[in-house]
Amino acid sequence: MRKALLLVIFLFVSAFLLLGVADMRSFGEPQIADMDDYYVAHAQGEVAVNNVVTAVVFDYRGFDTLGEATVLFAAVVGILALFRKPRKEER
Amino acid sequence: MKNEGMTVIVRTVTRFVYGMIILFGFYVIMHGHLTPGGGFQGGAVVASAFALLLVAFGSSGLKGHVNLHWLQSIEEVGALSFLALAFLGIGTAFFYNLLANSGGFLFGASVPAGPNAGVFAAGGLVPLMNWAVGLKVMTGISAVVIIMLIGSSKEETE
Numbered sequence: 067m068r069k070a071l072l073l074v075i076f077l078f079v080s081a082f083l084l085l086g087v088a089d090m091r092s093f094g095e096p097q098i099a100d101m102d103d104y105y106v107a108h109a110q111g112e113v114a115v116n117n118v119v120t121a122v123v124f125d126y127r128g129f130d131t132l133g134e135a136t137v138l139f140a141a142v143v144g145i146l147a148l149f150r151k152p153r154k155e156e157r
Numbered sequence: 158m159k160n161e162g163m164t165v166i167v168r169t170v171t172r173f174v175y176g177m178i179i180l181f182g183f184y185v186i187m188h189g190h191l192t193p194g195g196g197f198q199g200g201a202v203v204a205s206a207f208a209l210l211l212v213a214f215g216s217s218g219l220k221g222h223v224n225l226h227w228l229q230s231i232e233e234v235g236a237l238s239f240l241a242l243a244f245l246g247i248g249t250a251f252f253y254n255l256l257a258n259s260g261g262f263l264f265g266a267s268v269p270a271g272p273n274a275g276v277f278a279a280g281g282l283v284p285l286m287n288w289a290v291g292l293k294v295m296t297g298i299s300a301v302v303i304i305m306l307i308g309s310s311k312e313e314t315e
Contacts, residue, residue, distance in 0.1 A: 112257070114258050116190070117275075135290060141297075145304065149305055
């Protein structure tokens with residue numbers, strides 16, 4: 067019973083994955099670039115920024131930049147905590 | 158371990174150069190929406206000036222001139238202002254650029270389409286976020302470099 071259930075789940079998930087693979091773009095086909103074309107065409111009009119990379123980093127994908135800043139903050143705090151000299155009463 | 162720095166030649170060249178490096182870093186941050194670069198890159202350039210000072214003058218030469226608490230405070234101000242700028246457009250969406258093309262005096266100008274040199278007073282929140290991230294990166298990496306070389310001295314921890 068349990069094995070049959072697992073088999074059904076396995077087949078279900080594999081069917082989903084295979085469906086996704088069938089819908090994927092063919093490998094090594096860089097001429098399909100909808101997102102890039104959108105950025106290049108609309109960055110000057112929407113963000114009023116000539117540097118499209120900055121427009122992507124700070125506007126379209128600002129959330130990713132927030133994550134990067136958080137990573138840097140965590141690294142700095144960790145290093146400062148690691149390298150500080152302990153006070154006398156903590157020794 | 159006592160680090161006394163390098164020779165007179167290196168110290169003299171450092172005295173001439175480190176101001177220009179800091180200036181170039183601020184230029185990269187300031188023109189992040191026009192030229193290659195931005196907050197992260199400019200902040201790293203400014204932090205490299207601090208690293209050069211440390212290498213040239215040693216830990217004893219920089220002790221007393223740099224306050225690690227100030228560096229940390231500026232870093233936190235940069236991080237929080239970045240978050241606050243992101244929350245400015247929360248009425249539409251998180252990270253919505255509500256200052257771009259608004260026509261206001263704060264980076265509200267529009268940019269003509271096609272290849273052009275760019276408008277400095279444009280971009281809305283993007284230049285402000287560049288400044289926030291730049292402040293954060295320059296102080297953060299400077300604090301890391303300084304504390305890894307000299308550690309926090311006793312009077313700074315008190």
